[in-house]
Amino acid sequence: MSDIQTWALVFVALTFSVYIYIAWRSRVRETKGFFVAEQNVPAFANGAAVAADWMSAASFISMAGLIAFLGSDGSVYLMGWTGGFVLLALLLAPYLRKWGKFTVPEFVGDRFSESVRSVAAVVAIVVSFTYVVGQMSGGGIVFSRFLQVPQHWGVVIAAVVIFAYAVFGGMKGITWTQVAQYTVMIVAYLIPAWAVAQTMTGIAVPQVSFGQILAELDAIGREFGMDTYTQAFTARPQLDVFLVTMSLMIGTAGLPHVIIRFYTTKTVRGARFSALWALVFIALLYTTAPAVGAFTKLNMLQGVQGVSVDALPSWVANWQATGLVSLADGTDTVGTITNNADTFAAGGADMLLNNDILVLASPEIAGLPAPIVGLVAAGGLAAAMSTAAGLLLVISSSASHDLYFRYVDHHASERRRLFVSRVAMGVAVLVAIYFGINPPAFVGQVVAFAFGLAASTFFPVLILGIFWKRTNAAGAVSGMLAGLVFTASYMIYTLEVFGTQAHEHVLGISPEGIGAVGALLNLVVTVVVSTLTRPPSEHVQEMVEEIRYPARRTVPVRSAD
């Protein structure tokens, strides 16, 4: 066993025992604890949990790598995955918290109708499953590289641990485990980033210092036949950058596993501050990621430039074993690098690098000591597992709370409800294991799918449901279906999924960006259909009025300030 493996094993074993211990401490006996953690999670902790829940394997493992290859256009992920929190904080979180139910389908069920609730529950399950698959395979990558466990066993081990704390602790167990996972994840991300920044520029704050290497990076990239790093719109046309950013933002605000977290706070005010803390915690990683991308890319290019194949740095051989790095046959020195497997297969480059390895390999590439590399492995797993657990909770709550109890047994006792929720969670874990072992596409693309669907179905209907009393059930159903069908069709048209053939992008709009268009369509259809049909009942309109005010009015305290 190499040093790196030993350290990875130590950190992974250590963090897993912490998760299990927390799960044991916070096991729950009733559905309120299971679904919304008894609604007494402090804003600070909830913020950390949201951050861990939110930052997936894609954020931790793939994002810096994506940015490294996309250059300036990598900003779609940076802005898209943070800007959504502004929408969430200002437009959704406080009002949904005031409404005070367990799930997103439950809100639309009360606000609109039972049929909307069912549509929403099914969409929530589909979106969450699409997303959970990415987490499972992300976890598998970490296991296979750092512990030399075959990928499918890696998936099973991660799933068993998640199962343990999610099934017994429900939201309560998940929330407190996620606080721990956030800590592991951020430490594992920041330490190597600081170290790399320090060695390369002498300034340990990567956010500030990566400016210094940009000119150098632009130059060396050109020598390898890549686009200029800081130049905008080399990877995507401007319209597409705009739409992808928008889709990711409103997708963020519409993702059920993120929204559900704001139900766990004590008050409406707590929901607002949770969103603030969440973004602060997320920004720590998200402002570091572009620096990691830039530093690692420069390091990597300098490491292989002009070096003969037998003298390449050791990380190349280590990662070749996982299939994430490949060299073209008959290459003497690496002159061109690509992250595109098709270009590589066509003989267009000497070296193929998968986006997913950049963060995981960055400490190795920078020559940092083995314990740090091991820590990164634990961080990658924390990122994958925390998100997977949050998603599994949504699947379980939608399946049991919104479907089973509504249609099968709505007089179930508290004990029975808890039991059914746990069974639903167990089944979800099994399905997730299956898809984790047989993933349909690479991590990032799968996640984009989930965002498009969340953006085009949930977001517009939630916003209208809160801000426009006139929105009715007929409008909401038509809008959601229009958005869903349109977005899914375009994705199937442009991507190779379910054995279909990929077509050209229309107007340069990529499948990641189509969610924004679907959301607009949803909005228009909801407004038009709502206007043409009967307004919702007085009672519903009164409920919508009530969520505008955090508490019942007491004597104003104007004189206090």
Place this chain on the structure above:
Amino acid sequence: MADTADTGQDGGTGGAPPPGAGGPDNGWRKEYWTKNLRLMVVLLAVWFVVSFGCGILFVEELNQIEVAGFPLGFWFAQQGSIYVFILLIGVYALRMDRLDDEYGVSERNDDGSRS
């Protein structure tokens, strides 16, 4: 279904409408809501200008300016916009605290402390 009607009522402020609902002194509601909306619109305008404006629509123009090695448009797209997002949520949360107090709708414990 009877139970949906019930759950709906619980969704309000613990059942009954606040005193004076529908009565003449409901002006505060409109005032409170208008102020909330105004704050929201201003903050969302900043949100749009910083991310979509500086980071995407005018990124090439801003890239002509360089600060500490960063082309400015690139900096907004990969760093600046995120810092502004945090500020926006912070301003919103604090201003809403004040607004809630001003209109007496902030959440209080029995002893009057913030809950």
